[in-house]
Amino acid sequence: MWTAFSATFKRQLVTMRRAYPWSFFIGHILDGVYITIFAFLSYHFIFQGELNERFVSYTGTSDYLSYVIMGGVFNSFTVSLLMIVSRMLITEMREGTLEALLLTPSSRLGYFLGAAVQGLMRSGIEWVTIICIGLFFGLNLVSAHLALLIPILAAFCFAIFAQALVLGSFMLAFRDTYITQNTLFVVMMLVSGVSFPPEFLPQWMQCLSRIMPLYYGLDLMRAVMTKAQLSFAILQNLLLLVALGILYFFIGIIFIKQMEKSVFEKHFG
Amino acid sequence: MLEAKKLVKYYTMKEKSGWFARKKQQIKAVNGLDLTIKRGEIVGLLGVNGAGKTTTIKMLSTLLAPTSGTLSIDGIDALQQPEAIKRRINMIAGGERMLYWRLSARENLMYFGRLYGLRGSALKNQCDELIKKVGLAESADRPVERYSKGMKQRLQIARGLINDPDYLFLDEPTLGLDAPVARQLRGMVKDLAKKKNKGILLTSHYLEEVEELCDHVYIIEKGHLLLHDTPTRIIQTIVKDRILLVVMDRLTQEDWTWLRQELDNRGIHTQKNETDEGTQLDMTAPFDLTAQFIALTHQRNFHLLRLESKKPNLEDAIIRLAEERELL
Numbered sequence: 001m002w003t004a005f006s007a008t009f010k011r012q013l014v015t016m017r018r019a020y021p022w023s024f025f026i027g028h029i030l031d032g033v034y035i036t037i038f039a040f041l042s043y044h045f046i047f048q049g050e051l052n053e054r055f056v057s058y059t060g061t062s063d064y065l066s067y068v069i070m071g072g073v074f075n076s077f078t079v080s081l082l083m084i085v086s087r088m089l090i091t092e093m094r095e096g097t098l099e100a101l102l103l104t105p106s107s108r109l110g111y112f113l114g115a116a117v118q119g120l121m122r123s124g125i126e127w128v129t130i131i132c133i134g135l136f137f138g139l140n141l142v143s144a145h146l147a148l149l150i151p152i153l154a155a156f157c158f159a160i161f162a163q164a165l166v167l168g169s170f171m172l173a174f175r176d177t178y179i180t181q182n183t184l185f186v187v188m189m190l191v192s193g194v195s196f197p198p199e200f201l202p203q204w205m206q207c208l209s210r211i212m213p214l215y216y217g218l219d220l221m222r223a224v225m226t227k228a229q230l231s232f233a234i235l236q237n238l239l240l241l242v243a244l245g246i247l248y249f250f251i252g253i254i255f256i257k258q259m260e261k262s263v264f265e266k267h268f269g
Numbered sequence: 270m271l272e273a274k275k276l277v278k279y280y281t282m283k284e285k286s287g288w289f290a291r292k293k294q295q296i297k298a299v300n301g302l303d304l305t306i307k308r309g310e311i312v313g314l315l316g317v318n319g320a321g322k323t324t325t326i327k328m329l330s331t332l333l334a335p336t337s338g339t340l341s342i343d344g345i346d347a348l349q350q351p352e353a354i355k356r357r358i359n360m361i362a363g364g365e366r367m368l369y370w371r372l373s374a375r376e377n378l379m380y381f382g383r384l385y386g387l388r389g390s391a392l393k394n395q396c397d398e399l400i401k402k403v404g405l406a407e408s409a410d411r412p413v414e415r416y417s418k419g420m421k422q423r424l425q426i427a428r429g430l431i432n433d434p435d436y437l438f439l440d441e442p443t444l445g446l447d448a449p450v451a452r453q454l455r456g457m458v459k460d461l462a463k464k465k466n467k468g469i470l471l472t473s474h475y476l477e478e479v480e481e482l483c484d485h486v487y488i489i490e491k492g493h494l495l496l497h498d499t500p501t502r503i504i505q506t507i508v509k510d511r512i513l514l515v516v517m518d519r520l521t522q523e524d525w526t527w528l529r530q531e532l533d534n535r536g537i538h539t540q541k542n543e544t545d546e547g548t549q550l551d552m553t554a555p556f557d558l559t560a561q562f563i564a565l566t567h568q569r570n571f572h573l574l575r576l577e578s579k580k581p582n583l584e585d586a587i588i589r590l591a592e593e594r595e596l597l
């Protein structure tokens with residue numbers, strides 16, 4: 001597994017250096033920036049600085065801009081990482097390298113992890129860029145509890161990675177990236193509390209929030225990065241996030257295995 | 270030894286019939302094929318488009334699970350231990366796929382080498398050696414997207430050899446290559462079998478290539494085995510006719526009548542054409558007729574300008590076979 005990991009990491013690094021996917025890079029940053037600007041403008045010109053009381057009671061904060069900018073930042077980070085990992089195999093298929101890859105007796109998990117860790121470098125750059133832009137628009141980073149931030153980030157990345165495995169197997173099954181990924185991204189943005197708390201949504205839609213790692217991740221990040229006091233809920237959400245990650249992980253591994261078996265039956269050429 | 274027994278592959282396809290209704294349709298791509306490859310041997314797999322060659326190769330290389338049948342390589346069951354099999358085999362397909370275009374030749378080989386568990390100096394040496402072997406030393410550090418077709422194909426060969434496989438499957442490896450490049454490749458394939466003792470399975474639509482390289486040949490049709498033999502014996506059993514082509518000084522009407530009668534008596538079928546050079550005769554018979562014809566020309570002192578005995582080749586055999594199957 002280690003060799004597949006480091007080989008794929010190096011390969012992705014070389015590929016990125018040689019042909020940086022600028023369109024994805026700029027696209028992800030713009031996603032985050034649009035959410036920020038949209039929130040900024042609507043807050044100042046539509047709501048004119050007035051916040052709904054329910055917002056405050058649901059979120060426990062009256063700093064709407066920080067709320068939304070954090071949402072934008074982590075939404076685009078999630079989208080970026082999901083895309084990098086989930087598109088791996090279908091890209092191999094489209095470029096005609098999937099057969100050569102599947103011929104090798106290598107660990108698929110190592111392969112995905114290599115791609116993910118390399119992808120984190122890319123998503124990380126995007127992430128920092130958006131945070132910096134966000135600071136100009138009123139993002140308030142109150143306290144960064146580093147000791148908490150690191151395990152949360154790790155759990156978050158793991159859960160997103162696991163979710164990407166499931167997404168990737170759906171892509172292989174449908175032989176499509178665009179519709180599959182964007183359906184997920186739209187739903188994810190709507191229910192995960194990116195720009196408004198999901199409590200505003202009808203009950204059945206709130207159920208969807210519970211299966212989105214982004215929902216838990218955002219809640220945790222906001223708690224440790226923009227709120228002064230910590231609460232016990234952090235631990236609970238962290239555990240839920242890890243559990244969700246493990247669930248996705250096993251589903252993803254099983255699905256990918258199944259898809260690999262049948263990919264050449266459904267695919268000519 | 271690689272042994273495939275009663276290999277079967279059915280593809281299920283969903284076919285649209287009406288707006289929402291879908292019919293399941295089964296395609297029997299490979300239907301009970303037995304096949305063995307020994308080390309040091311080049312085995313040909315022939316058949317018209319859609320006969321099931323690629324499907325067979327994909328099953329042998331563990332990319333496709335057979336619907337039924339067994340496959341073992343040097344005593345290892347491929348269905349139970351695919352990992353162990355993957356180490357011992359490799360597959361090369363024609364065309365420009367199976368390479369990362371953004372990476373250079375060296376980076377490609379290093380990547381695949383690592384996936385096969387090679388590392389350190391062993392990996393580096395193996396890559397250097399293969400790059401030299403396929404003649405890409407000068408362009409080894411350029412991205413593959415800037416390679417010509419022939420260079421990509423040579424790199425593919427190097428990729429196929431990165432794990433030093435015992436068995437190598439080649440699916441139309443010379444597709445779209447120039448004659449000199451294709452010849453070079455054939456030389457390499459021969460060496461791999463004869464000098465490196467690898468077992469090789471080859472599919473190709475260039476029958477001369479198959480005739481030149483293969484120790485024996487499987488001819489399949491719609492997934493069934495039609496024939497399995499050496500190329501020479503296939504030709505002998507299928508194309509019994511020998512063809513003799515002769516150009517001679519123009520024949521008089523009288524000489525032609527005589528000659529024709531003599532040839533007919535011997536069961537030789539003849540076709541006459543008058544050309545600028547003289548009289549041209551195309552003769553066909555189910556035996557080698559050169560000696561008999563020369564004896565006849567001596568009787569009347571005909572002056573021969575040219576004499577050519579055409580040996581039937583594998584292509585003639587396959588075409589004849591196809592014609593016979595049509596008639597059935």
Ligand SMILES: Nc1ncnc2c1ncn2[C@@H]1O[C@H](COP(=O)(O)OP(=O)(O)OP(=O)(O)O)[C@@H](O)[C@H]1O
Binds near residue numbers: 265267268320323325
């Ligand atoms: N993924 C697939 N799904 C459904 N049918 C398939 C699939 N792949 C191949 N077939 C069908 O199976 C049969 C055998 O195909 P195969 O590719 O093995 O032929 P082939 O002998 O390699 O042909 P060619 O000479 O054109 O390469 C064909 O009828 C083909 O249409």
Ligand SMILES: [Mg+2]
Binds near residue numbers: 322440
């Ligand atoms: Mg084929």
